[in-house]
Amino acid sequence: VAYYLLRRVGQAIPILIGLTVCSFLLIHLAPGDPARIILGLRATPSAIAAVRAQLHLNESLPAQYGGFLLGALHFNFGTSFQYHQSVGSLIAPRILPSILLVLYALVIGVVLALPLAVWSAMKAQRLPDHLIRVLTMVTFAMPAFWLGVLLILIFSVRLHLFPAGGYGLTFGSHLQSLVLPGIVLGLYLCPMLLRTLRSSLIESLRSEYVEAARARGYSEARIVWRHALRNSLISGLTVMGANIAFLLSGTVIVESVFSIPGLGSLLVSSVSDRDFPVVTALTLLFGVFVLIVNIITDVSYAFADPRVRLWRS
């Protein structure tokens, strides 16, 4: 196992370096001078020049990137241009809200998708299947910012069940504030999960071992939940793993709509502030997160399906 993990981490390093190079170049090449954004319209050219020098913005791009890489190796991502505090201390408190939000979305997505997929597969090409398909298509197609506002209107303004936005100051209020944004993200994840699970379930239900189980007189419920579903889970896990990246990108919009102080909203404000160190560090963090999730997904295949061997014993 250790060797396998080591190899995967080794493969990840060039990917991460490529990722930071791309994000570094993109944000540096975008027009808009960070020094001007920091100082505003009333600052004199000499003040602007002084700030540019202080932020090392006059150095060549490779030199600036080298500086970033050297710092990153020591887990030092520099100082935020806009907030004057270290990038690490700026990002650290933002991690928990985003992780909680993604977890919420995962739980809501899975809890909705699993029974619906089973029902859909059992009633394939009949009314419930069609209804579920149409319904999930609709939720999938709804833009997050629109769905978010709709949920706020119903659950906050009319029913007063959840806060309309914000994150609260206690852990309990964090959990409560994340319900609506979690639903928005979960509803986005659910259709993808549902469609994959449904089609692989239908395939499993047509397979010979299911026929055999039916011949033995097992109940349909036992066949589906204990035998067919387990076989179909692999495709579900793959989709889920791949979609964690989508969920992360979803947090960018959802966190802004619901005023959640997470990584996504920090990314939005840092990009528009041209806060280069924060943007590069966040991209790296998102990259690391996606890679870790991918490795976890691959490892979890082995647990979902004993036939999968990741390493030679």
Add this chain to the structure above:
Amino acid sequence: VDVRDGQPTVTSRSMRLSRRSFLLGACAVSGASLGGPLLAACSTTSDSASAASLAAMRGGTLRLGRNLQPHDLNPLGQGDNGSIFARLQIYDQLVEIAPGTSTPVPGLAESWTISPDGLTYTFKLRSARFSDGSPVTAEDVKFSLDRFANQQLNTNYGFLSTAMKQTTILDPRTVQVTLKTVDASFLNNLGVFVASIVPQKTVEAESFNAFSQNPIGSGPFMLKKWINGQVVELVKNPYYWNSKQPYLDGANLLYVPDDDTRILEIESNGLDVAESIPFAQIQQVRGMSGIQVLIEPLAAIYSVWLNNAIKPLNEQAVRQALNYATPSSAIVRTVFFGHAQVANSILPVTQYWDPAIPPYPYDLSRAEAALAESSTPKGFAMTLVLGGGDTVQTQTAEILKNTWGQIGVRVTLQQVDPSEQNSTLTSENYEAILLPANSVTSDVPVPDEMASIELDDKAGFSCFFTNFKSTQTSDLVEQASGTLNPTTRQELFSQLQKVAMQQAPTVPIAFVPNVLAVRTDVHGFATTVAGNWPLKNVWLG
């Protein structure tokens, strides 16, 4: 409606706009000759502000939703409104600018005298304490004013202190400031956040960031906790010199960047005040029960900024033609839903604004006639830069493209990322550019700041990056700022307004107000013409 005391006593939500128009109309009749009281008469405050004198209730925490958040809380830090408005609750200045006035009132200085030559200001300090309990000393005041005057430290707002020569401590309660030249707006400049009084020992001992994270001021509130991206939690400063204030126990400045969410949050009672209500949503918010919309005067000017160095915009006739071809009242009606005022000045409305000077009428035949006098009588092509994703700018640009096109000016619209707009303007690499509606705002309620920035090319801003040059306007600016006599100032600023309109360095469109939503149980909430809100006057009940 009683306009004389500046605090209307009879209001109804549906009447708000018409009352504002009426107030401006009333000012138009009486303002010019009065000069000083102009702003006072034009101000609208929270409906219940006038009731504050009856019996302010104590306690409670105000929840104020903003689309901005601070970058730092250091007085010499960044010059964005997200930071400035939060700092103003934490720090005191020697003088204060109250909502609805243009005359500074005592702050940390309980009184002052100005020498007849206008060069020596002597401040009597009140006995006050910082939020850590230590006394505010004359040394602290000198230290803070020296920082304000230091052009190396005060990089963003150094132009406010260029006249300062020296600050001396006369005795533990008296500080004297001498000026190199007369600066009529100096007292007002001392009320700006960069002139905040800070404790010398703490500031010298701590790094910029450490002090910003844990600021110590003598203002009505102090920082309890600042969670970046979420909230600035302020609590009452127990040592505040005015023992009656603040009425609130605390105030949470919540960062709610999304316009729709901010409105829905105040509707669902998650906020008491919501800043920056989009013009298109004023009507909708007015319909919500328990919420009123405040449309407060703001010293903001919404213009098309022209690069006067580029042909043919270097010709006055061309710039006048563009002004004649701009349907400002139609833009006010459709883009601002009537909640703005057609601009009759290149500068924002502050003290000495002259309502008698007419705006450019929308008149295509006069526009064509003006263009005919220029080197391009048949018109020309130009690019108008605007910020993407902002309906106010997009709609304005579409209207201008149409009407300017009718006199032969072929406009290409170029949308850029909002964070790119300022650099485009300051790099002077544009022909014409729009900025967000309330982004060009005066920091002081007198015209000196914006007049020197926009109309005096010697001030170092190339006339707000338009490359406009006029000895006539820069002489007028310097004369007006160089005299303390209000009558002379009024005359000079009126003349400046007239000359500047005629020379037309820009295409002024509208004076844009500050729009906020406030729950009806919030009392005493009002904004200054710089847009900020002194929360020490606010109470809940």
